[in-house]
Amino acid sequence: MPCGEYFTSYGSRMGLFRWRTQRIALVLGLPIPFLAPLAVQGGLLSTITQIYIFAIAVLGLNVILGYAGEIVLAQGAFMAIGAYATSQILADGLFGVQIGLLPAIMVGGVFAAFVAIMFGIPSFRVKGFYIAISTLALQFISEWFFNNGQLEWIHGGTQQTIPFEVGLVGQWFTITGTDMELYFISLVLMLLFALISLNLSRSGMGKVFRAIHDNDLAAGVLGINVFRNKLLAFAIGGFMIGVSGGLFGYYIGFISPDYFTLDLTLQHYVMLLFGGLGRVWGALLGVGIVTIIQEFLRGFLQSVAANATSLEPVFFGVIIIVVLAVEPKGVLAALGQLKDYLRKWPFAY
Amino acid sequence: MVDASTFLSISIAGIGLGALYALVAMGFSLIYKVTGVLNFAQGQLALLGAYGVVIFATPAVLGLNLPAVVAVLLTIVVGLLLGIILERVVFRHFIGEPVLSVIIVTLALGGIISGFLRFLVGPNFMSYPDALKPGWSIDLPLGASIGASFTLGVVLSLVVVVSLMLFFRYTVTGSILRAAAADEQAAMVLGVSIERTIIIAWALSIAITSIGGILLAMASGGAGFTIEAVGIIIFAAVVFGGLDSIPGAFLGALVVGLLQEYGSFYATGVIGPGAGEIIPMVFLLVVILIKPRGLFGTERIERI
Numbered sequence: 106m107p108c109g110e111y112f113t114s115y116g117s118r119m120g121l122f123r124w125r126t127q128r129i130a131l132v133l134g135l136p137i138p139f140l141a142p143l144a145v146q147g148g149l150l151s152t153i154t155q156i157y158i159f160a161i162a163v164l165g166l167n168v169i170l171g172y173a174g175e176i177v178l179a180q181g182a183f184m185a186i187g188a189y190a191t192s193q194i195l196a197d198g199l200f201g202v203q204i205g206l207l208p209a210i211m212v213g214g215v216f217a218a219f220v221a222i223m224f225g226i227p228s229f230r231v232k233g234f235y236i237a238i239s240t241l242a243l244q245f246i247s248e249w250f251f252n253n254g255q256l257e258w259i260h261g262g263t264q265q266t267i268p269f270e271v272g273l274v275g276q277w278f279t280i281t282g283t284d285m286e287l288y289f290i291s292l293v294l295m296l297l298f299a300l301i302s303l304n305l306s307r308s309g310m311g312k313v314f315r316a317i318h319d320n321d322l323a324a325g326v327l328g329i330n331v332f333r334n335k336l337l338a339f340a341i342g343g344f345m346i347g348v349s350g351g352l353f354g355y356y357i358g359f360i361s362p363d364y365f366t367l368d369l370t371l372q373h374y375v376m377l378l379f380g381g382l383g384r385v386w387g388a389l390l391g392v393g394i395v396t397i398i399q400e401f402l403r404g405f406l407q408s409v410a411a412n413a414t415s416l417e418p419v420f421f422g423v424i425i426i427v428v429l430a431v432e433p434k435g436v437l438a439a440l441g442q443l444k445d446y447l448r449k450w451p452f453a454y
Numbered sequence: 455m456v457d458a459s460t461f462l463s464i465s466i467a468g469i470g471l472g473a474l475y476a477l478v479a480m481g482f483s484l485i486y487k488v489t490g491v492l493n494f495a496q497g498q499l500a501l502l503g504a505y506g507v508v509i510f511a512t513p514a515v516l517g518l519n520l521p522a523v524v525a526v527l528l529t530i531v532v533g534l535l536l537g538i539i540l541e542r543v544v545f546r547h548f549i550g551e552p553v554l555s556v557i558i559v560t561l562a563l564g565g566i567i568s569g570f571l572r573f574l575v576g577p578n579f580m581s582y583p584d585a586l587k588p589g590w591s592i593d594l595p596l597g598a599s600i601g602a603s604f605t606l607g608v609v610l611s612l613v614v615v616v617s618l619m620l621f622f623r624y625t626v627t628g629s630i631l632r633a634a635a636a637d638e639q640a641a642m643v644l645g646v647s648i649e650r651t652i653i654i655a656w657a658l659s660i661a662i663t664s665i666g667g668i669l670l671a672m673a674s675g676g677a678g679f680t681i682e683a684v685g686i687i688i689f690a691a692v693v694f695g696g697l698d699s700i701p702g703a704f705l706g707a708l709v710v711g712l713l714q715e716y717g718s719f720y721a722t723g724v725i726g727p728g729a730g731e732i733i734p735m736v737f738l739l740v741v742i743l744i745k746p747r748g749l750f751g752t753e754r755i756e757r758i
Contacts, residue, residue, distance in 0.1 A: 233554075234697075237494075238693065238742070242739055245683075249731065252728070253725075253728065255725065256726060322756055371561055371562065371565055419573070422566035423562075423566065425558060429551075429558065
């Protein structure tokens with residue numbers, strides 16, 4: 106805490122922006138993403154959009170894994186459910202009514218949340234590893250399901266094209282899917298979910314999740330309904346991941362099960378663990394850094410050899426193992442240590 | 455549709471397949487029993503075994519053209535060495551870490567192995583040398599027959615399960631492994647080298663998994679990336695059998711093999727291709743919901 110600033114009430118202690126430095130940083134920093142499209146165009150803007158979209162999914166993962174501590178290995182499945190549901194609703198409408206892009210994405214998120222709750226039910230009796238494998242089974246089932254042409258009457262086709270021209274809400278505010286529109290939609294949704302995550306971690310619900318994470322038996326003894334709160338975490342996280350999936354589908358314009366594999370799950374874990382588990386800024390930082398590294402790496406590998414791109418998972422595997430071995434709390438914690446060191450420099454303490 | 459002869463031959467194919475799964479599943483159980491690591495990279499380790507033979511026995515990758523038997527033996531030796539290296543380089547850092555870290559590390563390891571193999575060998579199906587494509591089969595009553603790789607699988611996995619049980623029960627190293635599993639600190643106090651036991655467990659586990667991978671590849675005539683899926687399917691087996699029970703893993707794998715064969719024969723028409731792989735997954739979910747400790751698993755009692 107900087108010199109000369111004191112918390113005089115609980116409200117100021119728990120505030121989102123507690124110190125003067127933070128308030129100044131907010132005023133100076135918030136316009137940057139909104140003004141960024143003036144400076145960057147084309148591929149880079151599209152990459153940043155993708156960072157925002159994945160950030161939503163990683164924030165969802167952060168709610169389940171970072172707050173409630175359940176290992177969910179079905180990122181790909183939840184995103185696929187969100188994407189296919191969004192695509193179907195945009196194509197056929199909900200009960201025959203065209204509801205537009207944003208509501209369709211939200212309904213896709215609700216579908217994903219529903220499936221997340223279904224696969225969270227085993228947490229009534231088991232935790233940890235068993236949840237990990239039951240969601241891994243979900244990932245496996247979902248890849249089979251969306252690849253299965255015989256079940257087309259449910260998912261509406263293995264490969265689907267999402268039209269770019271669509272109303273934002275209902276038939277109104279029609280957009281055509283330009284880079285700029287996609288950028289701002291993703292940015293606003295990302296900021297919204299980041300704010301929700303930040304507030305969730307400060308609220309009673311977030312504290313309950315953390316209590317369950319730290320020790321579920323002790324939380325149960327204290328009168329917390331562990332099962333119900335775990336399902337709640339699954340629902341919130343699943344919703345966010347599903348929304349991200351729907352947005353990703355619209356961003357790509359074409360969905361196929363190949364986008365939503367176990368590799369995607371692993372990639373999101375790299376992002377979250379690299380940035381810092383359980384912390385919103387960590388998740389955002391992780392998504393940004395890892396996506397940018399990935400873009401450079403892909404370009405580099407392609408320039409080396411045509412089949413060298415298959416080495417990409419090798420690289421991420423190595424990153425994740427090194428991060429977990431060296432600094433399990435992620436880059437954000439490392440930055441905090443650096444900050445502490447610099448503050449006291451040149452004195453030892 | 456259901457006639458006895460078809461049913462019998464499907465059942466035999468299921469048991470054969472289950473025996474192959476059993477090898478991979480026992481590799482998983484062995485390492486869980488001794489070190490408590492839940493290895494999500496079993497599928498990729500089996501894949502490595504399968505491709506090991508391709509790498510050593512066919513000139514496609516490294517230009518080697520060793521005889522088949524030498525290649526198989528070399529692959530198993532590589533498996534043993536890999537176990538030692540992995541323990542030394544990776545898993546030693548994660549003793550006592552939360553279960554999340556270990557799971558993610560093994561997942562990342564799986565990604566590393568399969569990405570590396572994709573780079574080295576390419577994504578295509580690689581045919582095995584003719585010496586590893588045995589054409590013989592054993593005829594059984596009612597017109598059924600069991601193919602060579604399945605026979606080998608049944609025999610080998612029976613040998614492995616029996617010798618592992620004998621090893622754990624009657625040898626000094628085996629009882630040291632059990633002691634280390636039961637109470638690491640007490641074993642250390644009694645002068646047991648935990649490091650050595652864990653290295654032995656990893657080497658054994660990966661060698662057994664490699665054998666399973668080789669046999670799985672032999673069953674389909676060559677190595678392909680579909681073998682990776684075995685890593686998920688064996689979870690159904692080990693959860694049903696009880697995570698830390700080696701005979702349980704064996705039995706569970708047989709059940710899963712049977713389910714897969716029945717599923718792919720009887721259910722494919724109803725719910726589409728790939729039903730064989732999905733039914734074990736549904737079975738896994740049902741087991742987790744109803745009896746998460748499995749048949750022979752020890753119940754862990756948690757205290758605050």
